[in-house]
Amino acid sequence: MTTVSHDSLAGLRDALSSPVTLPGEPGYELSRRMWNADVDRHPAAIVKCHDAREVAEALTWCVERNIEVTVRSGGHNVAGTAVIDGAVMLDTSPMRDITFDTDAGTVTVGAGCLWGEVDRLSADLDVAVPAGAVSHTGVAGLTLGGGIGYLSRLYGMTVDYLVSATVVVADGRILTVSEDEHPDLFWALRGAGHNYGVVTSFTFRYVPLPGLVTIRQALYAAEDRAEVLRFFRDWAPGAPDNVTTYARLYDCPPYWAQVPTAYRGTPVLSIATVHYGDPAAEPGVTAPMFAQATPVYSGLRTVRHVELQQACDDEFRHGIGHYWKHVYLESLSDEVIDLAIDWTDRYPGRPLQSHSGIVHQVMCPFEVSAGGGALDRRDQEATAATSPALPFGANIAADFELREEKPALVEWVKGFADALIPYQGGTYINFTSVQGDEEVARAVYGAKYDRLAAVKREYDPRNVFRRGLVDLTTKPEQG
Known part of the structure; x- marks a missing residue:
């Protein structure tokens, strides 16, 4: 992948329907900043995506030109992999819709939401999605890395309650993934999800709150x-x-x-x-x-x-x-x-x-x-x-x-x-400050590594999403 040249920036803005923010423009400094103040990087451009279609449009433009992309939702990741110097950042923070289906017992959450937004609306129904311990943590990043929090000993990990997700994969397709649709990708997203695409919405089962x-x-x-x-x-x-x-x-x-x-x-x-x-x-x-x-x-x-x-x-x-x-x-x-x-x-x-x-x-x-x-x-x-x-x-x-x-x-x-x-x-990969290499990935995922790599080869053979928290190689399986 290459970074964006100055000559390409005008073409990016002209090609997309999404707002594009360049260095020096209003909003750039705020959007590039991460929760971890030690992460001080400067993307070449920031694309504010409002839905999956806008993500697909921007992603396709970058992939066709072999341009590096990163993805930001809540910006709370300790390693700061959402932002890289000279890359195009796809910012999903405008996606803030939260919709409850009380008949199904589910809530659908936009990728730009913070957990506090979900918690406050869930409290009105006396329910919760088991997740996190700080309200300004992003829904997307925590979920894609597994998700632990105060309710984990009672209910398990956040990904155990993910019913389906909408994801834009490397070739620009917009997929709905679940146990029945693209099940291997759905399996991989729940714990190694930073490596496979841009998730734009999540549907979770919620649980009853067990009292005060x-x-x-x-x-x-x-x-x-x-x-x-x-x-x-x-x-x-x-x-x-x-x-x-x-x-x-x-x-x-x-x-x-x-x-x-x-x-x-x-x-x-x-x-x-x-x-x-x-x-x-x-x-x-x-x-x-x-x-x-x-x-x-x-x-x-x-x-x-x-x-x-x-x-x-x-x-x-x-x-x-x-x-x-x-x-x-x-x-x-x-x-x-x-x-x-x-x-x-x-x-x-x-x-x-x-x-x-x-x-x-x-x-x-x-x-x-x-x-x-x-x-x-x-x-x-x-x-x-x-x-x-x-x-x-x-x-x-x-x-x-x-x-x-x-x-x-x-x-x-x-x-x-x-x-x-x-x-x-x-x-727990959500709590690490350094992006891991293949050796670290094998240590983290153990026997799951080869299956994860196989899913990577199917949905992201060019390793477009190579800024995950650990490296999931696209090389052939070993042995």
Whole structure:
């Protein structure tokens, strides 16, 4: 693929019915910006597509001229693959329709929607699509990578609820895909979907909301971290499906006035449980997790699901730079716990929480959440998405405001991730900062890789969509 020459830009605008924004024009800077502020790239042109036909028109124009294309929906992907220097960005953000079919129990969502838009309308019906934990995350990117969130232990991954999708493939065809139509492509889209086309709408089954959400949180002093983490290891994966437990290691921000002075600015462990159902039942369910040591801070609140989904939006706000690596862990052995504490204590960054309120989820150096529940029971072969039947998912994260902070933080993330290699078993591709090569793709998708590559050869033999989160080669199958 080649990038767009200046001579071609006028032809692009003349050929398309969609609005085309060029560098220096109003709206260009806003449209090229990603959620991850570390992604600072300049497309040659941005095409605002309002429907599948406009996507097909723009895509065909670029493919015929061998011009690089990328696709943007919500712009929330950590790796920032939606934008490349000198390419044409196909921006689906104008596609914001949301339509409920209450007879079928489904909702059809435009590719430009954010999850908060879906959550707010779903709340009026007391239903939800299981997805995410931050309301300004894009529907398309999260879904195509699998989709996890607060409801995952109860219901599984987002792709488990995808009924059909409209997708524009590399040759410009507009396809409706489902279990009955183009089933191999439908299978591949659900977990490796960034590699196959431009999805313009999604139809999901929704689920009934299982009551209110009670969030209990406690912060523990440095000397209690290992003991509490050992109990978390043994208790959290076997908790009832309606309880998800999160453990986070970080330095307590010095401006958290609710925490006693002696512990501000010192290493702490945060434990948070998210309980769906009758609030009166929550204390009896979660009490064991919080009985292992005396916390330096504790908090409790009960909210609706829609409020939980946006509770941490400020913490994960736009304008912060991120470099992340995610790993599924086979265990939280004493060795892994000691390793995590040691590496977190060496974190070269600083707290970037947005305010003095203590929320259950913050940007932090190390987060580990309990798997199990419906994630263990889901049919691993039904979709391309990988959710290994391992008890823990961990995110190693560096977050920064200034470019000069980045080098030391990236080195720290890579060192920490390397130290965990003997204990890991895969990754969640939506939480990775670096586009993976074929070796990474084989490690992520395992035995599914060859089938994914075969679908790629059928629907995208020229590798037009080569900016997926991992490389799905179009070479012949090996062996």
